[in-house]
Amino acid sequence: MLSPSAHLEPGARTGQFRLGGDQLLLDAQGESRISVEDFAVAMLNEAENARHSRQRFTAGY
Template structure:
């Protein structure tokens, strides 16, 4: 699991987008996720195993 360009403390929303090998950016060009939502994404992957043996990234 690869982080976005900016990973910092924030609010847990439970919302995020998943991608493969490329940096995910929003319409404004930013690549960000809170540490709380990054943790949620990591646990979601551990529980559901959608990317076994593959790389993926998450961001808003």
């Protein structure tokens, strides 16, 4: 199950997101965020590759 960051907002598709486990990912400013566009890429990557089968994981910067 893919969980979003604390702040999921429209923005640019950067491709610079990270994947993590069951904890929120924080950026250099201590914020948990990702754009809707990058979150969609993370979701599609998982649908195509199934690297986290039956696991909870998150995507963020």
